[in-house]
Amino acid sequence: MFSSSWRAGALLCSISLHICCSFQAQSTLGPHTQSELARILQWQRIFPLFAVDDVTTAEDDCSCPPTNESDGPEILKPYLPAMDPKYSVNGPVGEGNFVLSRSGPPTAEELSNEQMLKIVKIECSDLEVNTLVWKCLGYRFDEETESWYPDEVFPKWKEKFPTPPDLIGMKRVYSREVDQASLRSNQALVRSIPVDNKQSLKKHLMPLGWKGYQYKELTPNKTRRAQCANWLIFYREELFGYTVEELKERRRLKKEAEEKEAIQKDDEWKPPVKEVF
Numbered sequence: 001m002f003s004s005s006w007r008a009g010a011l012l013c014s015i016s017l018h019i020c021c022s023f024q025a026q027s028t029l030g031p032h033t034q035s036e037l038a039r040i041l042q043w044q045r046i047f048p049l050f051a052v053d054d055v056t057t058a059e060d061d062c063s064c065p066p067t068n069e070s071d072g073p074e075i076l077k078p079y080l081p082a083m084d085p086k087y088s089v090n091g092p093v094g095e096g097n098f099v100l101s102r103s104g105p106p107t108a109e110e111l112s113n114e115q116m117l118k119i120v121k122i123e124c125s126d127l128e129v130n131t132l133v134w135k136c137l138g139y140r141f142d143e144e145t146e147s148w149y150p151d152e153v154f155p156k157w158k159e160k161f162p163t164p165p166d167l168i169g170m171k172r173v174y175s176r177e178v179d180q181a182s183l184r185s186n187q188a189l190v191r192s193i194p195v196d197n198k199q200s201l202k203k204h205l206m207p208l209g210w211k212g213y214q215y216k217e218l219t220p221n222k223t224r225r226a227q228c229a230n231w232l233i234f235y236r237e238e239l240f241g242y243t244v245e246e247l248k249e250r251r252r253l254k255k256e257a258e259e260k261e262a263i264q265k266d267d268e269w270k271p272p273v274k275e276v277f
Helices: 006-023 032-048 114-119 124-135 155-160 177-189 200-208 220-238 244-267
Strands: 140-142 147-149
Touching: 114 200, 114 220, 124 177, 124 220, 177 220
Parallel strands: none
Antiparallel strands: 140 147
């Protein structure tokens, strides 16, 4: 019989070999990838959460979780291509059934309910979700320089995020040092949705058969996808196709209507309150 220390050493060697081979296969990864891989190796030594084959390749980014019942959510795998700093400008988008172009402003076809359904059902990649939200926020991609620019970004958002943030967590590594920026940007996106538009997913996707996620199957990836889809529907219904001047006028009219309604409620007759001593 082999000792437990020998088995642990063999397992560590197999993990290291597997990840190194995965790294060599990704010839287009950037210079910072080695440090990210080293960090994954360190996590695997401390937390035996990922199995030997639990590193996702490009083909698995938008794969759906298995349909078999389980007592908990599907554990997501670290996604190596997203660790390349150039992935947001070089990664594939719009090559499958998800309608999307990296260049230009958003289109009505890109913002359809069918597209939103693909987002929440994980039938498109994390990069495609990010790219569509970036375009709606006003970031524009320059094909010549292969860079994103905040040409039409909302002023307050531009001040906080001059470059497009990762709203999903494409690396799928949820340690504080790696994931905090994605978490904060996603929270900022959610806060920008008015209260009246918080339930847009239920209104627009339930007719297509989507019943939402079960609590036990929630993961950060699914939660953030749903939040991005909800924001995209809000953008489509309230902001898409309007100029800045038109949006300001709509806001003014809405504010006047709310103030008028509040005055009417105050003028309504109310029965006197009987004082009890």
